[in-house]
Amino acid sequence: MNSPLHSAIVLSSHLRHEFSGTRTLVSAKLDDQDPARRRRALKKVDRELSKGNYKTALTLVKQLQGKSGGLRGFGAAKQVPWRISSLDQLKLCGIDISSSQALVDLVLNSINRSIEFELSDEVSVLELESLMYDGESYESLCKDHLMCIQHEAGHFLVGYLLGVLPKGYRVSNMETLRQDKFAGGKVDFLGFEFLIEVDTTKILEKNFSRGKLRDGAAKGKISSTTLNKFVCVILGGLAAEHLVFGYSEGLHADVEKLNAVLQWLGFTKSEGDSQVKWAAINTLSILVRHHKARSRLAEAMALGKSVGSCIDVIESTLNDNEI
Structure with missing residues (x-):
């Protein structure tokens, strides 16, 4: 049996491998870019975000979007074309990410397992206890901490590249995770305010009979563009876990939120499955292309860097042929 010290050393080696080369960011070769100018502009974005002036912050970001010395990656x-729902179809269109087939299947299986758990009527005491820490080793805590960081980085990166501005984020530290396995983290985005209405509808469904809600009064509506972005962003965390670790802890609040939104929109199971499958393929294709940005962003988030600094890390890592 390995000693705790040996286990910590092994995990430390894993962490160094995952974050290798992140001490010095490799700037993209951009003749028309001025990193210093971009950072000054992003400091202004940070100031507006800290004041809660989210719309002003978004306006500043949009003014920098695609500009020389600005932000090339935002949006x-x-x-992947919307009608594409399989990797074989992608290949016919000249896009080959067939090596990601197993990842797509794993992500979809994780979603299904989480939904099954959510819908289960009973969870035994033994099952719940098995999910909690009981003298958890330092190695396991480090691994869960790293998984939390990678998960939130997946959300942040996918959202940013799809044009959804992160308002702020939180990553639980190891002490918090030691006390509560489900503490996790969070990334808040500007543009998903409809989630408030979704939560309100869930409360109504608990307080009133289903019959009173059948008139469609609680059915929601958002644009297909917003929905597509939301589903990809919500899957970004789970997809990042699979990319880095080859598996996911499951039981994500993300899946519960995704399921609630699809129900709120009145999607049938078939419609929901199609939406989620496309989003899984699209999200993985983005994360696979931008694996360096994800890794370096994860380190910045682990250090508690500001949203603007995290955006700068992404922009500094992107190459023209990767976007």
């Missing part, structure tokens, strides 16, 4: 991600 610039190449996306």
Whole structure:
């Protein structure tokens, strides 16, 4: 049996491998870019975000979007065509990410397992206890901490590249995770305010009979563009876990939120499955292309860097042929 010290050393080696080369960011070769100018502009964005002036912050970001010395990555991600729902179809269109087939399947399986858990009527005491820490090793805590960081970085990166501005984020430290396995983290985005209405509808469904809600009064409506972005962003964390670790802890609040939104919109199971499958392929294709940005962003978030600084890390890592 390995000693705790040996286990910590092994994990430390894993962490160094994951974050290798992140001490010095490799700037993209951009003749028309001025990193110092971009950073000054992003400091202004940070100031507006800290004041809660989210719309002003978004306006500043949009003014920098695609500009010389500005932001090339915001909203610039190449996306999988909506009608594409399989990797074989992608290949026919000249896009080959067939190596990601197993990842797509794993992500979809994780979503299904989480939904099944959410819908289960009973969870035994033994099952719940198995999910909690009981003398958890330092190695396990480090791994869960790293998974939390990568998860939130996945949300942040996918959202940013799809043109959804992060307002702020939180990553739980190891002490918090030691006390509560489900503490996790969070990234808040500007543009998903409809979630307030979704939560309100869930409360109504708990307080009133289903019959009183059948008139469609609680059915929501958002644009297809907003929905597509939301589903990809919500899957960004889970997809990042699979990319880095090869598996996901599951039982994500993200999946519960995703399921609630699809129900709020009145999607049938078939419609929901199609939406989620496309989003899984699209999200993974983005994260696979931008694996360096994800890794370096994760380190910045682990250090508690500001939103503007995290954006600068992404922009500094992007290459023209990767966006």
